[in-house]
Amino acid sequence: MTVLVVNSGSSSLKYAVVQPGSREFLADGIIEEIGSGSVPDHDAALRAAFDELAAGGLDLDALGLVAVGHRVVHGGKTFYRPTIIDDALIAKVEELAPLAPLHNPPAVLGIKVARKLLPDLPHVAVFDTAFFHDLPAAAATYAIDDELAEEWKIRRYGFHGTSHEYVSQQAAAFLDRPYESLNQIVLHLGNGASASAIAGGRPVDTSMGLTPMEGLVMGTRSGDIDPGIIMYLWRTAGMGVEDIESMLNRRSGVLGLGGENDFRKLHQRIDSGDESAQLAYDVYIHRLRKYIGAYLAVLGHTDVITFTAGVGENDAAVRRDALAGLSGLGIQIDEAVNSVRSKEARRISTPDSPTTVLVVPTNEELAIAQACVEVV
Numbered sequence: 001m002t003v004l005v006v007n008s009g010s011s012s013l014k015y016a017v018v019q020p021g022s023r024e025f026l027a028d029g030i031i032e033e034i035g036s037g038s039v040p041d042h043d044a045a046l047r048a049a050f051d052e053l054a055a056g057g058l059d060l061d062a063l064g065l066v067a068v069g070h071r072v073v074h075g076g077k078t079f080y081r082p083t084i085i086d087d088a089l090i091a092k093v094e095e096l097a098p099l100a101p102l103h104n105p106p107a108v109l110g111i112k113v114a115r116k117l118l119p120d121l122p123h124v125a126v127f128d129t130a131f132f133h134d135l136p137a138a139a140a141t142y143a144i145d146d147e148l149a150e151e152w153k154i155r156r157y158g159f160h161g162t163s164h165e166y167v168s169q170q171a172a173a174f175l176d177r178p179y180e181s182l183n184q185i186v187l188h189l190g191n192g193a194s195a196s197a198i199a200g201g202r203p204v205d206t207s208m209g210l211t212p213m214e215g216l217v218m219g220t221r222s223g224d225i226d227p228g229i230i231m232y233l234w235r236t237a238g239m240g241v242e243d244i245e246s247m248l249n250r251r252s253g254v255l256g257l258g259g260e261n262d263f264r265k266l267h268q269r270i271d272s273g274d275e276s277a278q279l280a281y282d283v284y285i286h287r288l289r290k291y292i293g294a295y296l297a298v299l300g301h302t303d304v305i306t307f308t309a310g311v312g313e314n315d316a317a318v319r320r321d322a323l324a325g326l327s328g329l330g331i332q333i334d335e336a337v338n339s340v341r342s343k344e345a346r347r348i349s350t351p352d353s354p355t356t357v358l359v360v361p362t363n364e365e366l367a368i369a370q371a372c373v374e375v376v
């Protein structure tokens with residue numbers, strides 16, 4: 001069984017042709033700079049993806065695709081499991097656009113063009129919020145006027161759920177332990193970044209909230225700030241909502257502080273003595289440690305801490321500094337093992353560390369393809 005997975009963003013469209021049974025990727029790629037001359041829109045982007053597949057010798061018709069899986073960032077309160085796409089679902093996802101203005105509209109564009117180009121296949125939406133739909137109320141609720149929150153559906157939804165679920169399941173499989181028996185902290189550190197606390201297989205907290213802006217310091221997003229900053233900028237600096245939103249999403253985080261959002265380049269700047277890059281890194285690590293400490297307390301007892309995504313899988317210094325000096329809390333990394341580069345799931349804690357620390361590569365496309373097969 002073969003699934004086409006489409007992850008449609010505002011300026012890029014990622015695609016993968018996946019056989020979930022064998023976990024094999026027949027092809028994958030990314031069409032970038034949507035909106036530019038050669039790729040004017042999402043329709044052109046998906047056609048370009050099909051051209052790339054054909055050029056690579058993949059004939060989609062001959063493959064016998066069983067479904068097309070779409071990553072959709074915000075499912076709101078409505079969608080919490082992979083769902084076959086129909087016109088009503090598209091309308092609902094469009095209604096959720098104000099909750100994810102940067103993410104849901106391009107996902108809808110991707111869905112619409114894919115349904116047009118592949119009309120005979122079932123299309124399935126897999127929601128980034130789904131894994132966290134049942135967070136305990138104490139973790140999901142903002143301490144604001146409750147009637148207003150109810151009316152405007154303001155709660156903590158959480159994101160990267162497909163990755164947190166996949167990685168925590170892989171961690172349990174790696175340790176050969178039942179999923180329900182483990183308390184886990186997952187640190188998804190990519191360009192976007194989020195942490196989750198999972199108690200006996202059930203997510204009990206996560207760092208992203210109403211939108212993917214809350215929580216950890218990210219590549220270009222601020223994560224947690226005092227909401228007073230927004231009113232202050234609006235009132236005093238004369239910035240409008242769009243200015244502030246774009247500043248917090250695109251010009252903040254390690255980019256905003258250190259001039260780079262790619263950690264490889266950030267380290268180069270630090271090595272050449274750039275103080276702002278060093279501060280960006282320090283702020284990033286400080287926030288990460290705060291969340292790890294918070295989730296240790298939320299869980300009470302933690303069996304596993306797992307690093308994943310671009311930074312988590314590749315940046316040994318981030319892993320080392322995030323957990324440095326925590327042996328009193330039962331966390332001890334083997335620095336020699338931590339610094340070995342690998343693409344495989346691996347243990348980086350010492351054999352006698354009470355908490356196991358793992359690095360587990362995430363694979364959202366595979367998880368989406370697996371979800372599609374289950375639905376269809």
Ligand code: ADP
Pocket residue numbers: 189190191192219261262263264309310311314315
């Ligand atoms: P996205 O959130 O876009 O899916 P990824 O999970 O692919 O992001 O992570 C991308 C980020 O991973 C890059 O911006 C970079 O900071 C980081 N990264 C990738 N490779 C390395 C590496 N070898 N060392 C350190 N950081 C890396």
